[in-house]
Amino acid sequence: MLTGSGLVLGGAAVGALSPGWARAGTDPFPGSADTTAGAAVPAVQVGPGDARYGALSTGFNQRFSGTPAYVAVVTTADQCLAAVREAVAEGRRITVRGGGHCYEGFVSDNPGGVIVDLSGMRAVGQDPAGGVALQGGCTNWDVYELLYKSYGVTLPGGSCYSVGLGGHVVGGGYGLLSREHGLTVDHLDAVEVIVVDADRSVRLVSARKGDPDTGDLFWAHTGGGGGTFGVVTAYHFRDLPAPPPxxxxxxxxxxxxxxxxxxxxxxxxxxxxxxxxxxxxxxxxxxxxxxxxxxxxxxxxxxxxxxxxxxxxxxxxxxxxxxxxxxxxxxxxxxxxxxxxxxxxxxxxxxxxxxxxxxxxxxxxxxxxxxxxxxxxxxxxxxxxxxxxxxxxxxxxxxxxxxxxxxxxxxxxxxxxxxxxxxxxxxxxxxxxxxxxxxxxxxxxxxxxxxxxxxxxxxxxxxxxxxxxxxxxxxxxxxxxKDNYPRLQAVKARWDPTDQFRHAQSVRLPGG
Ligand SMILES: Cc1cc2nc3c(=O)[nH]c(=O)nc-3n(C[C@H](O)[C@H](O)[C@H](O)COP(=O)(O)OP(=O)(O)OC[C@H]3O[C@@H](n4cnc5c(N)ncnc54)[C@H](O)[C@@H]3O)c2cc1C
Missing domain, CATH: 3.40.462.20 (Vanillyl-alcohol Oxidase; Chain A, domain 3)
Incomplete structure (x- = not known):
């Protein structure tokens, strides 16, 4: 059922993107958790003893099964903000799960911490300036299905449908159209990312390409790797190619x-x-x-x-x-x-x-x-x-x-x-x-x-x-x-000064 000008969630369009998507702290997908019945899908905390705990703490790679305090499953950026705030207040380490396809245990390996699971955030939309936006829990499947069928464009992303954009894009994802159209990040224009400041306050930042204030945070998301700077709630792309018929x-x-x-x-x-x-x-x-x-x-x-x-x-x-x-x-x-x-x-x-x-x-x-x-x-x-x-x-x-x-x-x-x-x-x-x-x-x-x-x-x-x-x-x-590492470390120092988002191979603070 179409109710707006083109935000698609699980096949149901649920409203137009906010014209203010580029403003810091705004949710680019207002109401994205709404179903066609209009009810918000609640956030849930899945802890030990819950039947879902084992599955949600285990990666696609079954070598990695963790023991977090709980998994926070979120369906909106606001819920994601609340989940990060709660974890920070509790003093728990946060790891982020998009599609769950990490080759190492960077998500699962978080004993006593919180895994924030974005797989309920899978809306695909068009922003008023002409680009497209994808929530941080989208998979390649959403790109190839919803983005293509609704807008006739695609990302030159990976060959596996179940890989999540959450980690795929921030790591510089590539795929079968990349020799023709470059990497996914070559089309990235902005990211919405939840960061934790030095005083442990938590906020959602819109980081845009070339922006004097946020441009470096944006740049770090064009290949700096996942789970390192914050929680990406949405990616915005511009000039995406049409795939061959x-x-x-x-x-x-x-x-x-x-x-x-x-x-x-x-x-x-x-x-x-x-x-x-x-x-x-x-x-x-x-x-x-x-x-x-x-x-x-x-x-x-x-x-x-x-x-x-x-x-x-x-x-x-x-x-x-x-x-x-x-x-x-x-x-x-x-x-x-x-x-x-x-x-x-x-x-x-x-x-x-x-x-x-x-x-x-x-x-x-x-x-x-x-x-x-x-x-x-x-x-x-x-x-x-x-x-x-x-x-x-x-x-x-x-x-x-x-x-x-x-x-x-x-x-x-x-x-x-x-x-x-x-x-x-x-x-x-x-x-x-x-x-x-x-x-x-x-x-x-x-x-x-x-x-x-x-x-x-x-x-x-x-x-x-x-x-x-x-x-x-x-x-x-x-x-x-290679030579980009010092700049990534400088971004880390400014935007994640307490090293809240870390794993075995996350960008280290300068001197670390
Ligand atoms: C079967 C398979 C096929 C693949 N094919 C390709 C391919 O064709 N091309 C290619 O380039 N790569 C490919 N990959 C690699 C893939 O790009 C990475 O594994 C990617 O990091 C997976 O992202 P994810 O969100 O699914 O994984 P996750 O395990 O959820 O996350 C991976 C990392 O990113 C972080 N992360 C996830 N979501 C977010 C978020 N929203 N905000 C901040 N950090 C986040 C996690 O904390 C973790 O550190 C493939 C992987 C698999 C398992």
């Missing part, structure tokens, strides 16, 4: 049994070589995005999903031909291709997978894989001492429009990479933790053995992705943030 989706499969070290090296060399030649900001191949899943040999196959905007086959044909160049006879892949509406592809691609235990590591790569790294990757994926079809190195294409932005324009400093690597392994039995953690640590250490076991920024590798956090990293500030 249709896309080509290709699934390519190589049989491990047809590959030897030489063929594997040719394949990875071809992949990197293609990207080195086709990742300039205006490259015609910016419409292409591929996810190469180098699965452990026990899976039997290596697979790749490629999406290309539109139905012209030229870019996809050229890419697949480039990957096949020089491959031995018999090591060629099979590929199935389909053309489908873009919005259907967002659902077809869903990479969320089941909730399991998992461990992840990441790296940016500015050049094709060095030969020594290819050898280390082959060795880890064919390690006879390890067997897990759910263990892999995923190599995503990167670059093009992402690299049209200066390293200090947003908090995402990595603006010259052509690939983003994600090391992953999944399992279900806690008794197996050591086996899987040990394998992925050995794998990573061996690939970056030349640079101290980490992908340091050196023109070949370029650090790590803060949205794929990894508590094993020793020098995480430099790996995640």
């Amino acid at each position: 249709v896309v080509q989706l290709a699934t390519t499969t190589w049989q491990w049994s047809t590959l030897d070290p030489a063929a594997f090296a040719i394949l990875l060399g071809n992949y990197g070589g293609y990207l080195a030649a086709n990742s300039a900001p205006d490259s015609p191949a910016r419409t292409l995005f591929a996810l190469l899943r180098l699965t452990h040999v026990s899976a039997g196959t290596i697979t790749m999903t490629t999406q290309v905007s539109g139905d012209d086959p030229a870019v996809l044909d050229g890419f697949l031909a480039a990957l096949d160049a020089g491959m031995p006879a018999g090591a060629g892949p099979t590929t199935t291709r389909r053309v489908m509406p873009w919005v259907e592809a967002t659902q077809t691609l869903d990479g969320s997978g089941p909730n399991q235990r998992g461990k992840y590591k990441s790296a940016y790569l500015c050049q094709p894989f060095p030969d020594r790294q290819i050898g280390a990757i082959w060795a880890a994926l064919t390690d006879p001492g390890y067997s897990n079809p759910q263990a892999l190195l995923q190599v995503d294409t990167y670059g093009c429009r992402i690299n049209a932005v200066a390293p200090d324009a947003t908090a995402v400093a990595q603006r010259s990479s052509i690939m983003k690597l994600q090391y992953q392994t999944y399992w279900t039995d806690p008794a197996e933790d050591d086996v899987h953690l040990s394998w992925i640590r050995r794998f990573y250490q061996s690939v970056y053995a030349d640079t101290g076991g980490e992908p340091v920024p050196n023109g070949i590798t370029d650090g790590c992705y803060v949205n794929y956090p990894d508590v094993d990293l020793q020098n995480w500030p430099a790996l995640y943030f």
